[in-house]
Amino acid sequence: MRQKAPIFILAICFVTSGAAMGPVLAAKPIERLTAFAVDMSNAAGRTRAGSIDIVIDRWSTDAERDQLRAALREGGPDSLLRALQKIKDPAGYIRSAGSIGYPLRFAREIPTSDGGRRIIIATDRPVSFLEASNQPRTLDYPFMLIDVRLNAKGEGQGKLLPLAKITANEDHVVEIENYASEPVRLTEVKETK
Template sequence: MAVNMDRGAAGTVEIVINRWSTDAERDRLLSTLMDKGPEKLLDVLQDMPRAGYFRTPDSIGWDVHYARRAPMPDGGERVVLATDRRIGFWEASNRPRSIDYPFTVIELHLNADGEGEGTMSLATKITADKENKMVVLENYGTTPVMLKSVRRERASR
């Protein structure tokens, strides 16, 4: 997938999915979050096999540990990607509030032609609303990056 970011300055994000996460992996993540909380969720996510990666032209990229897609009523699909966020030495040793936002979550909505848009939440806290059985995302001090002009590209083999 190729993505054009539109947040004051345009850029490109390349997202490559090598495999889709299984139902069992999804269920394990959800039950861990609901039963043990976000700290254990991070451990489980980090232990999952790589599902793909995303990168910008000036970076080596980030491994994606969770990649899931679901069909939409219009023939398109919703794609959700999640991974742990890189935390540098200063942040790890000084432990500012941002340390509580260790996830990166990408959500894409693609139409039947494989085109669409999405959001990328770079520093995200994931919690559970047990009463309503929902996953809650909270961004650290910023709004998600808007991903525009998203398009699916099939791998050439």
């Protein structure tokens, strides 16, 4: 069963002009988060849980955000995917225990009124050889999205959509469709040094 995820995830990502650092790569990560991920969706088949690391090496620029927004408006989700994949320097990576990680193409930090922050991440998702050769419906959901909310102490929660479809309607409102019945819940999110 598919469920439309709230529009807020990428709407803020593509609309906000909040502060973002330039494309300078840090010698060491500028942000490192750990979280406990719980997947209770129908796509998993059973409840799965484990820790993940999200590492941000740089914040995406306003120019990158504008380029992605234009790609979606002018060419739809396929154009957005190509534009995302063309971003030269990854913003960071995500990995679970025992994995080497997967690059994150887009990451934005948005300050919140309570002194906390919201971190929005978008990337193309990994596609296995088996998935690519069998051509299931999941290939229609080529994006991975992450929305993390941290308080002023650097602690919080978030959501991860490992299989997402991003479209824009005729009014250019961004719509996000989650392949699974619900997002993966990110609990115990913490900044680490």
